[in-house]
Amino acid sequence: MLACPFCVKVRRELKQLGINIPKIDVKKHAEDMTTLVNEGGKFQVPCLRIEYKQQVAWLYESDEIIKYLRELCSNSK
Ligand SMILES: N[C@@H](CCC(=O)N[C@@H](CS)C(=O)NCC(=O)O)C(=O)O
Structure with missing residues (x-):
């Protein structure tokens, strides 16, 4: 939002x-809201949808998302 x-x-x-x-x-986007709640488990934003090797995970909590993104970037260097 x-x-x-x-x-x-x-x-x-x-x-x-x-x-x-x-x-x-x-x-x-009502349809995406439904997907977030149904697949992620709750209505809370931000939420990062992670797709990896045909698996999908939903990551909530801004601090956790930021931590994940930073690790992702440091691992790709
Ligand atoms: N601790 C969470 C807080 C997230 C949060 O409170 N998001 C609000 C929007 S600012 C929300 O999704 N509230 C659910 C609702 O409005 O029902 C984070 O850091 O991501």
């Missing part, structure tokens, strides 16, 4: 790390 301070924090980190991924505002 655009006004969510936790989402702002994650978006800022994505920019800083140079990671360009699709960002969905679930408040504006």
